[in-house]
Amino acid sequence: MSVLVYTESEQGKFKKVALEVASYAKAVADQMGTSVTAITINADDISELGNYGVDKVLKVNSSDLEKFNANSYANVIKQAAEKEDTKVVIVSSSADSKYLAPLLAVGLEAGYASNVVEAPSSASPFTVKRTAFTNKAFNMTTIDTDVKIVGVSKNAFGLKEHKADAAAEDFSPSVPESGVHVESIDVATDKVTIADAEIVVSAGRGLKGPENWGMIEELADVLGAATACSKPVSDLGWRPHGEHVGQTGKPVASNLYIAIGISGAIQHLAGINASKVKVVINNDPEAPFFKAADYGVIGDAFEIVPALIEKLKTFKAQNA
Amino acid sequence: MKILVCISHVPDTTSKINFTDDNTKFDTNGVQFVINPNDEFGLTRAMWFKEKQGASVDVVTVGGPETEPTLRKALAIGADSAIRVNSEAKDGYQVAKELAKVVKDGGYDLIIAGRESIDYNGGMVPGMLAALIDANFVTNCINLEIDGDNVKAMREIDGGKETVSTSLPLVIGGQKGLVEESDLRIPNMRGIMMARKKPMNVLEPSNAETETASVKFEKPEPKGQITLVDADNLDQLVDLLHNEAKVI
Ligand SMILES: Cc1cc2nc3c(=O)[nH]c(=O)nc-3n(C[C@H](O)[C@H](O)[C@H](O)COP(=O)(O)OP(=O)(O)OC[C@H]3O[C@@H](n4cnc5c(N)ncnc54)[C@H](O)[C@@H]3O)c2cc1C
Ligand SMILES: Nc1ncnc2c1ncn2[C@@H]1O[C@H](COP(=O)(O)O)[C@@H](O)[C@H]1O
Helix, strand or coil: CCEEEECCEECCEECHHHHHHHHHHHHHHHHHCCCEEEEEECCCCCHHHHHECCCEEEEECCHHHCCCCHHHHHHHHHHHHHHHCCCEEEECCCHHHHHHHHHHHHHHCCEEEEEECCCCCEECCEEEEEEECCCCEEEEEEECCCCEEEEECCCCCCCCCECCCCEEEECCCCCCCCCCEEEEEEECCCCCCCCCCCEEEEECHHHCCHHHHHHHHHHHHHHCCEEEECHHHHHCCCCCHHHEECCCCECCCCCEEEEECCCCCHHHHHHHCCCCEEEEEECCCCCCHHHHCCEEEECCHHHHHHHHHHHHHHHHHHHC | CEEEEECCEEECCCCCCCEECCCCEECCCCCCEEECHHHHHHHHHHHHHHHHHCCEEEEEEECCHHHHHHHHHHHHHCCCEEEEECCCCCCHHHHHHHHHHHHHHHCCCEEEEECCCCCCCCCCHHHHHHHHHCCEEEEEEEEEEEECCEEEEEEEECCEEEEEEEECCEEEEECCCCCCHHHCCCCCHHHHHHHHHCCEEEECCCCCCCCEEEEEEECCCCCCCCEEECCCCHHHHHHHHHHHCCCC
């Protein structure tokens, strides 16, 4: 009956979203008067889960699951849910979890709500608040099936510490063959990804050309941030597609979003509105971004960004 | 190869989002509807398979009569025929079930859907459809090559790309990259004329069940005032981000 949470790891270490979904699962379990069971796949040290309210951990270690595969992972989580007689499964909004959740939903005959931003407002009927219309609105949704799957939005619930046992139990599910085979993976391991980043530094057409991104990368570097861009910038080939954020690009839910030379078109804002604090740097005081941001600097990015980098370096040196 | 492109009929990206009936219904007043952008990339890639590999391309939507202009646009872009399952789209599962029936009855090999719709943003329909019809599934798809039954696809993952091999039958969740923005087609006069003569098959729904229900909508709180910092006083910005916003 426990709430089951899929806590994702990468190279054996938990992703930050894993701890956030564990915190969320604890809140749901409290509401329902039950405990939290986590399932981990090839995670090394699971003790950290005990800080976020996880009572029991089903530890799966299998070389067949070395690379993420949506079918196989969904199937393994399904077996865990059945073993635990789970009524609620919690997953994150990572690309991987969003890939596997609909497959898991059909497998468990479970209703699924994605992009959920708060703990359920009621356990019966099971009611959650999710974003819709690309962050332009929220939708209160009930999940009416016996088993329910909740996909939690990144950075919406936060980390809530809660001591618990995190008692490990080895779990050896069968791993079915998948019809999709990963041939190769190409990731820049030295770069912070938009999905994981606490801070995102993003630039638009105001930068004039790809040769001017040096200062954007430097600013990102100083802040330990990921770099992103507006849609025309990636359409023009100045930056890779993977950096395009907005309604038709990647969503951004970071703590801090810094927009440089981006006008703030509705389609851009839709994708970044879930970020907590927004800073705009633009030389046009009429740019719509000034209506959407928390902090703004009016002026030429080519002067402000290098100056800001210097100020931040000094700040880092003092606060190191 | 028989291709089915799943089209979701969504408010244009510039639409103001408002609700009526005590915040339970989306206010369509004055809203322009379009092909979901992710589906438009998929449709354009499907046209490539049609022109280069002789595939047939049908488009489908689960929706009321108001969605027909959107399907006509897809026909004008070059799809061969359109299917409309005459039912309001109520939740991801119900839509996926209706689509599964269309796929089975029509014997499609490749189903191209979008990574997510920009209205519901569920990212649910393609995966659920794949599971219901027991087809392979690749989402966040940014490249797709097909040779007989063999498929090579590329997927955007956090921080990079992944190349996968798989086979038909296949469902994909497409997005930008599948084709470039500059490859998207605007229907021309000839396409629009031809689209009028192409079949629009209206199917009665199988009344698939739902698993979730929308209770009501809310709009985000209006934004507070922006704090402007002088370009000569960036120390203040650093200070605000550190002490007030606590994000650095
Ligand atoms: C269907 C559809 C989907 C879309 N989806 C997205 C999306 O997902 N993401 C997205 O970003 N866009 C999207 N768009 C595009 C969007 O409408 C805007 O065109 C785009 O966001 C504008 O990009 P930009 O702000 O970089 O460029 P511009 O609008 O050209 O703005 C450049 C800004 O830079 C400023 N500037 C110029 N020089 C300087 C300087 N020296 N210093 C400081 N500032 C300077 C200017 O004042 C201006 O505000 C979409 C559009 C459509 C139709
Ligand atoms: N009512 C619908 N009719 C046909 N296809 C749909 C419908 N709703 C969603 N889809 C397809 O599923 C994709 C993802 O939608 P969603 O699950 O709503 O985010 C869309 O890009 C479409 O390809």
